[in-house]
Amino acid sequence: GPSSPKSPTSPSEKCGILNVTKITEHGKKVRKNWTSSWTVLQGSSLIFAKGQGGGTSWVSGVCYSLKARGRDQLGEWCLLFAKKASGFGGNQSKPEFTVDLRGGSIEWASKDKSSKKHVIEVKTHQSTELLIQSENDGVINDWYRALMDTISTHAWE
Ligand code: I3S
Numbered sequence: 820g821p822s823s824p825k826s827p828t829s830p831s832e833k834c835g836i837l838n839v840t841k842i843t844e845h846g847k848k849v850r851k852n853w854t855s856s857w858t859v860l861q862g863s864s865l866i867f868a869k870g871q872g873g874g875t876s877w878v879s880g881v882c883y884s885l886k887a888r889g890r891d892q893l894g895e896w897c898l899l900f901a902k903k904a905s906g907f908g909g910n911q912s913k914p915e916f917t918v919d920l921r922g923g924s925i926e927w928a929s930k931d932k933s934s935k936k937h938v939i940e941v942k943t944h945q946s947t948e949l950l951i952q953s954e955n956d957g958v959i960n961d962w963y964r965a966l967m968d969t970i971s972t973h974a975w976e
Contacts, residue, residue: 833860833965834897838952846946863973866917
């Protein structure tokens with residue numbers, strides 16, 4: 820009906836826990852450092868926050884801002900994730916880094932990029948390359964679709 824809530828998997832707003840590592844930064848190869856991160860897709864930005872031990876205040880801020888913008892279901896979902904992952908009350912969680920997906924690309928990573936399963940390679944227009952991964956193929960497939968949608972709908976101004 821007209822009042823049914825929007826899907827939490829709306830293409831350009833999504834959050835969850837992914838494993839992430841940079842592999843190049845501004846075109847320079849960097850050492851892999853896989854970490855579990857809160858990952859938020861907001862508009863054309865892909866934002867990563869430390870997943871473990873750092874508290875969730877930044878993440879909960881994102882969740883509440885989604886709610887404030889009328890994305891109640893997504894906000895609730897985000898809060899639930901935040902509570903489950905590390906409990907509330909900490910105040911050290913900050914965005915670790917953010918990448919702009921405009922002008923970027925993604926593809927399934929080849930075997931030489933990682934021995935892990937379900938790995939997506941994200942290339943930004945600034946030649947920073949990341950790998951993102953989940954053990955759960957449903958989760959990673961949803962991210963693949965959302966990232967593809969974002970890249971194809973957020974054109975350069
Ligand atoms: O592509 P690489 O260099 O084989 O990546 C592996 C290494 O980064 C390894 O760390 P050390 O070289 O510091 O021991 C990691 O533990 C592995 O997870 C990396 O490979 P995968 O295939 O998991 O992305």
